[in-house]
Amino acid sequence: MAHLLLRHRDIPDLHKIDVYQAHGGYDGLRKAIAMDPQEVIGVVRSSGLRGRGGAGFPTGVKWSFIPKGPGDKYVVINTDESETGTFKDRELSEKNPHQVIEGAIIAAYAIGAKTIYNYFRGEFMDAGYAMEDAVREAYAAGFLGEDILGSGFSCDFYCHYGAGAYICGEETALINSLQGELGQPWSKPPFPAVEGLYRKPTVVNNTETLANVPLILVNGAEWYTAMGTEKSPGVKIVCMSGHVEKPGNYEVEMGVTYRQLIEMAGGMRGGKKFKALLPSGGSGPVITEKALDAPMTYEGLTPHGSVMGSASVIVMDETTDMVWAALKMLHFFKHESCGKCTPCREGTFWMEKLLHRIYEGHGTLQDVQTLESVANQIGGRTLCALGDFAINPVLSTLKHFPEEYRAKVQGSANGQVKKAAARTAVPS
């Protein structure tokens, strides 16, 4: 099947506006502005499109929360892609920027916003520059600026750059950052749809989510729901990384199994045996062989205690030390905790210390119990989901691989400190 989102892989130079237009580009916008804004929201709602940043909230429903009538409103594109193992929005922004821009203009028209901000993580300077070039082309062609295509609708588009903070992917932290504040989340309500950027109604959408929108407008909601599953319709970009032969982005219909995804990525590297995978970057619990035939949908991993999230699949083979993997992830979350909520700030700090001690072979069984207890005191006690994410790698590896923790602790009790398999994870 030809790509729908990663269309640049089939069409050379798709980042140029003339090429994009020659392949149906901006037809979705043309169709949208001939419709009533509420009708546009209706189509996106009927398509069942859900947030591709990971939370999976229905996009059309999110748009419908914006109050109707006059007043300032904003569309914010979330290109703060910082989840470990995630690199899809970078490819879309660099190679197929017009599809994202078009989706965002349609969103702006639907909710009545006159300004779009695209928030890039600072490290995505190159992707941002590619998008800026595309934005200039869109202005010149009359798709942005005053009186777009003679519709009377006007809209501006600005690229904005963060400066290194994972937490800014959380929508309220992102809004704070865009306002020149520390990137820290606030306690919802108020939800951004009511009081967002500059305290005005705001829609924050993931880059990939918006890239779906032009095609839905052109082809209709039924075309979209015909793909994927009933509750998780459409297509999704999956980021495959770790111990697979061909890591990279893969565009699939929702509902493929994790086993199929590994096959698609060339299978396990070096023919090694599969051990575990993280289905949603660092933030979702690990799954094992048992869950490999689960469908990749928003609901598919629920029976296995995990989530699809942003579909950033980090694959680990039999040589991987799971305590080491958990420590890597915990280090990430400790580093990226914004410091606002005490359980997350202090909890991740102490958990990393404990886990490090266990990994180094100096831990005790009591340390493992304390680790679990601290984790359970963070979960559900923070303003945003980072606190919950941070404990997932630890609790899920403890659940699936308790023997690996035990071995480290027993090794220390016997005075036989074993430096385990971390370095075996290196290419052979």
Added chain:
Amino acid sequence: MIAEKYSKEIEGILARFPTKKSAVLPLMHLAQHEYGYLSEAAKREVAEILDLDPTHVLSLAGFYSLYYEEPVGKYVLEICNDLACALRGADDFVEMASGKLGIPVDATTEDGLFTLKTVMCLGACDRAPMLQCNLRFEENLDEEKFDQLLARLRDEADETAVVPKIISYATRD
């Protein structure tokens, strides 16, 4: 002073937002582009342009990891050694790089050319080991390619006086 040198760019940045405060991260990027890092004076300069309390700019510089508050090398090499990259050899790559440069992580070479850092995910997990050199991606690396990169940068270093380490609003729009 960036206020004079980049008055046109600053005006352009301010025009994007309904509040002056929103321009603070872009202006900090611009100041770092100009001075190579964010000194106390540079942070105060940004605060003054935007009528902000200097302590606010100071706190932002501490919060966001891309702002350097101490002088850094001409080239900042930031290697990702997060889980996804580490599964493809990033930890060993860091060790190799550190050995080649003769400095530990978070240090700068004596000639002031290179600063070595390890960072969290940069969105290039499928092309590990990888790094960013002043925010430019260098991907699918190995020892040989790292040697070539260092040689190339050493050559360039003689020709270029200032190398931007951050989003440069000065050359955009």
